[in-house]
Amino acid sequence: MSIRDSDCRLCPRLVDYRDSNRSTEPTWHNAPAPPFGDRNGRLLIVGLAPGRTGANRTGRVFTGDAAGRMLFETLIATGFASGTYRDDGHDDVVLRDCLVTNAVLCAPPGNKPLPAEETTCRPHLAALIKSMPRLKVIVTLGDVARRNLLKALGKPGSAMTGGHGATAEFDGVRVINSFHCSRLNLNTGRLTASMFAAVFETAGSVIRQPETKNEEHRKH
Template sequence: MPRFEAATAVVVAPEPPRNCPICPRLVAYREANRAAQPDWFNGPAPSWGDEGARLLVVGLAPGRTGANRTGRPFTGDHAGWLLYETLGKTGFATGTYDPNGQDDLRLVDCLITNAVRCAPPGNKPETVEEASCRPFLEARIAALPRLKVIVTLGDVSRRNVLRALGLKASAGIAGHGTEFPAGPYVVLNSYHCSRLNTNTGRLTPQMFEAVFQRARALLAA
């Protein structure tokens, strides 16, 4: 008589291990950065902020000289200045931001993560790397019991969040300032606060702040 055993669910932690081996290209890039800059963090950038947060901010991936260097999301590169200034203006952060992470900055009712946790060459993760890292995003979202609003920074982030929630990437509306329900959450999409977008005027501080003011209004409601 055949023997049947119950399937065991694979439990994924919200944060990848320090030397996550999943993506060969990203592992090789990480090792190259460690060899060149042994004093940098050089690992999967952990999520950072309030574990009881109602707001989750999702970027794409750590920058080589940003979170890959400092170990904190959006810390060390151009995007961090606008993001943390905006979070402070809208009541989601206190303290003063320092690009080296040597500061008293604290997030309030907010947590920041990335769709891909390791720095990719050229700041561009491949589709297979997004898919391989997605279980960590799924687990990160599931580990926030009070979560209500998700701000996605860029359409790649938006698509990864939707897939992490078990939805089609086409389920949400692309573009800056768009808003749509996704399961029990409301997703707000913004252009990414990268130097490319801010220097060209595609994203202004006022446009970026409006997204977080909307998140504040949704949480107040």
């Protein structure tokens, strides 16, 4: 069964959790949360996994919780989205030149997927990256998402350093890591609105740079 399937059964623990959520919250999405945005975009944003009351509830990645509110409001402020965000997803938000996804498509218990589940879902991320012909920048939200992204690129998880603002370049694509925009990081001040916005301002600066001959050759 494809990991893009709305009822993917590849990860038994995630399937059990999904079935439990379907039993207690039958009106929720309770299925893999697909990427959202522009597949021709030059920016890809990679989180770790849907939150139970976030994308698992609404069906739209990073929608329904504090992390999603922070992400979409920042994207709107930095020009990568337009519209007015709502936690229920019934809004007019449109992403501009970017796409948002997770390394793991199904909600995990405690918001923590197991390494085996990350590995099982990784072909989704690798295929998505290959399907974006204009990709120039990838922003990873958190070090676990960063390591998953590197492995999806065929690199070891240690191929770049972690931490907020860490950057590296692979095959003409700039990777920028950010602290995750979780409620915990926001409430403790580990991540501030200005720190988060700076990541996307940097991404915008990279995107606006003229392409080199090597980048043009890679895309053709």
